[in-house]
Amino acid sequence: MNSIDNGTAGGVAPVSEKTTGNGFLRDVWIILKRWLLKSIRNPFRMLLSLLFPIIFLVLFTAVFGQITGSALSQALGMNVNYITYLIPAIIIQTALVSAASSGVGLVDDMENGMFETMLVAPVNRTAMFLGKALSEIMLLIVQIVIILVLGYVLLWVDTGGPPSTYIETGLAGALGIIAIGIVFAIWFTAFSNIVALVIRDAESTSLTVQLLVFPLLFVSSAFVPVSSLSKWVQVVATGNPITYGVDAVRAVMLGQDVLTVPNVMEFSGIWNTLIPALAVLVVLDIVFGGIAVYYLNNAAGSEVQ
Template identity: 70%
Template sequence: MFANRAPGQAQLIRKVALWVDTGGSPGTYVQTGLAGVLGIVAVVIVFSLWFAAFSNIAALVTRDSESTAVWTNLLQFSLLFVSSAFLPVSVLPEWMQVVATVNPVTYGVDAVRALMLGQDVLTVIDVAAFSGIWNTIVPAVVVLGVLDLVVGGIAVVLLHRVASSRVR
C-alpha cells in the first residue's frame, strides 16, 4: 500500500492518518492544502469546546457517570442526524430544516466541508458579505464561538457553585 512512497512519508501517513492512500496527493482530498488541514483542526477545536462544556454541565447536574453518558450521547446523536452531515438540508423535511438552521453540528460540518472542497457550502443561512469559502467559515466559526461562550459560561457558573458548596 505504501510501497511507492518514501519511507518517511509513508510513516507520516500511517501516524497522522489524514487521508486514505489511494495513490493521490493530499491536495486530492483537501482542496485548500495545508492551510485547509490546519483550518479543519481549528474548526474541530472550536466545535468540540461547546460539546465538552455541555458534557461538564451534564456531569455537574446529574452527578452520575451513566446519566452523563446518556444525556451527552442523546444530544450528540440527535443533533448529528438532524444536521447537514448525512443529507443536504434542502432534502430534509421542513421541521428538520428549521432544526438544522440552529444546529451547531450543521455549522461545524459545513465549515469542514468548505475547507475540504474549497467552496462555499453553507446552505442554512445566506451570507454574501465575504468571498468564497469565507462565506461558510466565518458564520460557522462565529456561531460556534458564541455557543462556546454561552455553554462554557454556564459550565463555569455551575462548577463554581458546586466547588463553593463543598468548601463550607
C-alpha cells in the same frame, strides 16, 4: 453556597514569607500533566471514543458511497466523492464524542475525592479547569489527525487521487480543520460538564450526553446536503450547532462556500461559510462556557456538602 472565591483571587500570592504557591501557568501545567497521564494509563478510552466515528465512516461510505453522487453534485454544483463529503461530519462527531467524556472525568474526580483535594490545595481554580480542558484539546487533535489520515487512505483506495483532491485548501486547510474542531468541541465540552454537575453520576452523564449526539448528528448537514432534507428537518438543521461545525470543516475541505441555511454572501469564497459558522460557534462557546463556569464555581463551594 458560594464559599469559594473566584479563580483570580485564588491566584494572588498571600502576604506570607512561607509562600509555596505556584504561578498560574505552572498550575495549568501540573493539572494538564495529570490528566494526560490518566489518558495514557487508559488508552482504551481514547480509542473507544474513536470507535463510533470510524464505524460510521466505513459503513456510510460503503453503503451510501455509490448512490449519493448525483445528490451531491446537484447540491454542491461539483463532483465530490462521498468520503470527502463525509469526513467533516466524522470529525465533528469525534469532537462531540470526546467532548462528551469531559464531564465524565469531572464526576470521576468528584467521586474519588480528587476534586475536593484540589480545592483545598493552593491551586488556582481557573487553572484547574483550563489544564483539564487543554489535555482534552490535545487528545482531540490526535483524534482529528487519525480521522483525517484514515479518510485519505479510504479515498486513495477508492480513487487513487492525490491529497489535493482530498483537502482542497492543502496543509493550511488541515490545520484550519483542527482549529475548527477545537472551537466546535468547546461548547459541547462545557455542555457535558454542565450535565455532569447537575446529574453528578458518571454513568448517567455519559449516557445522557451520548444519546444526544446521534439525533443532533442526523438532523444536520452532516450526512446529506440540507437542501435534500425534508422541510421540517431543514428548519431544525438550521438551528443545530452541528450544521455550522460540519459546514465550516466542509468548506475548508472542498474549498468552497457550502453553508446555505443562512446564505451569507458578503465575503468571498469559503469565508462566506467560515465567518458566520465560526461566529455562531464562538457565541455558543461563550454562552455554554459561562454557564459551566457558573456551575463549577457553585460546585466548588457546595460539593463538600
